[in-house]
Amino acid sequence: MASATRTRTHTAAALLLYALTFRLLTRASSTAVTVSPPPAAAAAAEAHALLRWKSTLPRSSFTSDPLSSWSPATPACTTWAGVACGEDGRVAEVALPGAGIAGTLAALDLAALPALAGLNLSGNRLAGAIPASVSGLASLVSLDLSGNALTGGIPGAALAALPALRVLVLRNNSLGGAIPASLGGLRTLERLDLQATGLVSTLPPEMGGMASLSFLDLSRNNLSGGLPPSFAGMSKMKELYLSRNRLSGTIPPEIFKSWPDLTLLYLHYNSFTGTIPAEIGEAKKLRRLSLLSNNLTGVIPKEISGLPSLQMLHLGKNCLTGPIAPSLGNLTQLVILVLSFNNLTGMVPAEIGSLTALQELDLISNQLEGELPPTVSLLKVLSYLSLASNNFVGTVPNFASQQLVYAELNGNKFSGGFPLSFCQSTSLEILDLSGNQLSGQLPSCIWDLQDLMFMDLSNNALSGDVLASANSNLSLESLHLANNRFTGGFPSIIQYLKMLSVLDLGGNNFSGAIPSWIGSRLPLLRFLRLRSNMFNGSIPLQLLQLSHLQLLDLASNNFEGHIPCGLTNLTSMIRPQTEFNMRSTVHHQILYLEADFYYANRVDVNWKMQTYEFQGAIALMTGLDLSGNSINGEIPTELTNLQGLRFLNLSRNHLSGTIPANIGDLKLLESLDLSWNELSGHIPSGFSALVSLSSLNLSNNMLSGEIPTGNQLDILTDPSIYSNNFGLCGFAMSISCSTGSSIQPLDPNKEFEGVYVYYSIIAGVVFGMWLWFGSLVFFAPWRISFFYYVDFTQRKLMR
Template identity: 30%
Template sequence: MEARETNDEVKDVEFYEFKKLKTLNLADNNFDKGILKSLVAFPTLRSLDLGFNPIKGDLDDKVLSDLSKLEVLHLTNAGLNGILPNQGLCKMKQLKELYLSFNNLRGTLDACLDNLTSFRSLDVSFNYLSGNVTPFLAQLTSIEFVCIEFNNFEDIFSFNSFAKHSNLKRLFIGNMKVETENPPWVASFQLEELRMCGCELNLQAEIPTFLSNQTSLRGLDLSRNNLVGKFPSWLLMNNPNLEQLYLFDNSFTGPFELPFDKNHRMDQMTKLSIRNNKLQGELPNNVGFFFPRLEVLDASHNKFDGPIPASIGEMSNLMQLILGNNNFSGNVPEYILNRCFSLQILMMENNQINGSLLSTIRKLKLTFLAASRNNIEGAITDEWCQHELLMLDISYNKFSGVLPSCFKMPGYLFLQGNNFTGTIPELFMSNHYGASAIDFSDNKFTGTIPDSVYKLWSLRFLLLAGNHLQGQISSQICQLKYINILDLSQNNFSGSIPACFSNISFGNVTIPFYATDREKPFSPLPLVVMQLITKNLHLSFGSDRFQLLSELDLSCNQLTGEIPHELGDLHGLHSLNLSHNHLNGLIPESFQKLQNIESLDISNNNLSGQIPLQLQDLHYLAVFNVSYNNLSGRALEKGQFCTFDGSSYKGNPYLTWDTCKSESSKPPLRPTHLPDEVEEENSEIDFNVFCWSFATCYVMVIVALVTLLWFNPYCWRMWFYFVEVCLRKCFGQFLHG
């Protein structure tokens, strides 16, 4: 009995101490909305963090009223929706910090919030708030941190509302109409961090003049504002403690000039991005001396030329060097790269760089290497095997030789457009089970697809087109269930099409939505970019768009048999190309289930029968080609099929079609094969007479053919079409090589 009383006393003491709790951090758990009501039991609570919990639903004004003594409230990325609970927030008189970013809140910032005189920090970014935010912020003169970017504020945000905010240190605005100059005002604050990106500025895309008086900046982001003029080197001179500068996605022109005074160095600068402007000329020779501690340098997508400055080798802390899509020339900068001991990401694609990467690979520990579309040569030797790359892109260069079996498979591997030979080694594929993309297109690989390829369960893209691979397409390939794009075209694969292709997703996967996906305006360019040819277009897709692609291309092979009706179950497929094979049978009616199909090419085969009427339901079809088969009957005439002309149907002697603008019905003509004096006649062939005369004897067949060709111009045209089809079937692979 005494022991029980003692335990109860201990629990009472513990609960009493718990009731005096002032700070509670429950972030990143699995609490729902019910947790808010239970917090009333802690009357002394001053700081509460429930961010990254599935709170969901709307915020109750009453619950916030019960928490009126809070000074700090974190509800970032909590799945909140509904109207911003102004009345509840206005009763929290002691509130100093409020964080509601990455939710789905609507409504406006109510005027009653102006009474929160202790307010220091406000973050309502990435919601759907509307109205005019300027009057509200003008009253919060004691505020230090404001983050209101990426909402739906309609009115123009005026910077003069901050004229009296002497305590303002950090300001984040984005995706807004901004007035920086009028009416005239003088800043009473010294910002430490300013992020103003994706805005529509009033002053014809010029840098706001108030920045000329800011000298304490540590972080400055003016990206995506369409700013013009020369590179603002005065920003560097005015802010010697600047650590991060982002000026990407603007329209700055002229050279990238830096002060040549050796006494001026940006010793604190760690990140600099001037990507995607119109800067030209050579990179300054002193760039490495001026930014000695730089960790990230992104000068890609400009018009820089000349050699890469040797002073970059002085950046011993450099981890990311991104110079792609310029006109840099000269050899691979081995001297530079050998001294950048911390380098992990090297991207110099789409330049005019020569030489070899071998010595660079030996000494660096790279995770990302992109050097595509240059003039680099050499082979992938055993030295490459020491690296565990996440991405390797050396496509469209002059690499050659055989792949070593010890090479470790990166997550993204692009070798297309080189001269690699030999077979694809088994061990080559078995070292990385997180592989996402493989592109070996347009090389000289031989043999078959290694069995170890089928074990890469996470593979999303497999492109082996334009090689000399052969053998049957194994049904094991259907183990790659998450494939978006499978391109085996322009090889020598034979046999039938596996029916189990219906087990592959081909884009039919629901991509989960995360609130942080809405932060894409701040994301850098994707490190992984795929070059694809689809619907006769050469396109580039970043890794952030991969899930939107879905294609199956088996064209230009030696495939036989019928088209499996199971292919109709590929509901997410956008492009299907089975052309230039030896497929026979009917066009599957199940194709009507390809509701997302945009390009369907089954031309140059031996298909027969009619075009299924059900295909009229394919409303997104933009490319359709059934030419050079043995199809008969009439082509479809409704919906998308009104947009297809004779090029989609030619080479089918017994197929007729109407255009949507004409009532005439005629088969495709080859005027270059006909004499000028022959007149067009729309007469029908007597197929019974033709078949009977063909069955009698060889002489009578010749006589009948000569007679028909002499007297009937239409039959003359049919004969030339027959000859053309035979030529394409027998020598098609040479005609389309």
């Protein structure tokens, strides 16, 4: 399955609220303390402190010279970029986010800025520690140093000395260390963001004393231990992010009783255990709940159905059991429902159709069964559907959503014809119906889906010709039709799929020749798998125009003729592939979240005499398989220029001549099979240069001479590798070669005398059996005597 990876972003409304709040707080700070206008010396001291800090910053870091306006000749309050003053004329705010500033804060004399209420240096390249002198900023309301390279830990004592602090944002730094327990003394703090700061500690129980805190983000750290029950003291909590840590233990039920304003709870990618507390039903304002990838057990509490504002319920990758409760249909505001990778059983309730706002439904990898209810047709805004790897049966119901982008129903037992409703899903980009029991003909309307990028219909019982369409898809990148019952010639519709990079037609009943247009119409093709069909004719030269081709599998067909010249045109086979992954990506927005749904390509590869499914890392695979055909002639020497090959299989053909002497140039080759051909001569000494080789088969040829040794050949000592080559000798064959003399190749006639003897014996046995059966058929007395003897023996045994 292609799991969906989402990047959390705050809503525009939340950001706007934060900005307005910050401005109000800054203004309040600058006007709350009544002081007499500062003397000129005080204003000069503030300007001098900022200029002195500027002088320590490397000028090369200024992308657009943001501090060029900072000059002793101009007033700081009115002309300096990023500097704002209060009504009393004192510096109240320094805001230079994303200004490209490097250097440190060590030279910034914060004591000279006593009226500073806001300091925002986020998104720069500042390094070093947060200075302890920050404790002197008694008027500081908001401190944002996020997105830098700060180190040295969080100065807890200094920050705890800030009585007016309401916003503290240090995210995306390399601070490290522990969360200071002294932060619990910040009674006025409303927003604390320490995401991705390298924290390594437990959660201090003292943090429960932050009674004004409504936003807490500690995600993407290395925090461990449990979630302290004392956190229930954060009675104004609205949004809590603790995801991607190593937290464990149970989820304290007290928090749901004490946080009546909770709207968002993200605890995903931790190690929480136990059950989901039933008290969660008391968080009536909860809108988003993510418990993904923990070790939670038990059933989904029915109390969740009583959360009227819930928009996202993400419980995937746990150990939850039991059925999907029909009462979940009460969550009429639900937009995202993810219950994947659990042990849920039973049927999908018909009440699922009540979730008319649902955009994402993910039930992959459970033990759900039965037919899908027809009410799913009511989910008219559904964009992401994943029901894969369950035990669903019956026909695929009508998914009427025009917004459907991703449909993954593979690995079930769906039957009937291809669901025509998918032809109406004009936004569809990824469709996977593989591994079901679908039958009948593939409708031509599927090619009308202009946005479709990935389609996998393999391992079904679809049949007939693959029909063309008047329209041509311009987006399809991967097409998998393997292991069905398709017939006819090479599908003509494929010539219009110009973006195609993966084509798998293996395991069908296609016949005829490969069309000549394949080289010009599919310029981006990387993986071509046509094995186990009835294609015939010669291998077309036009295949060599596919310069991106890195895997060509034509095995088990009826191809004949020579291996074509010009293999060096397959430039992607000449060099090793370095791209690790190859996947289709769907960019989508659900619930104000930017979501990227990834679907990794998978291709079956006959690798080292086994069939493996390569997924994800398939982009690293480079290979050539022409086995099981009637190809003749010699192995082209230029084949050894394909130095990116990881496997080469030319077995079960009629190849003759010698093995190319420079076979050792294929340094990356891990699997080589040249068995069941008519190759002769010595095994080249270059075999010892195949340092990656782990699978080798040279059996059933006419090879002779001494088997070379060295590197991998010293490990590949199974005699079957070289069997039925009657002129071979050496360590692997336990046949010593004559010392001091070279072994001459055996005469082919003498070499196969043993084989002729075996054939003669087999022919004699077959002739004798036919003679015996013929006597029974044509001579009635013998036939009667034989059956009399059989009856007599049967009666004797039954006694």
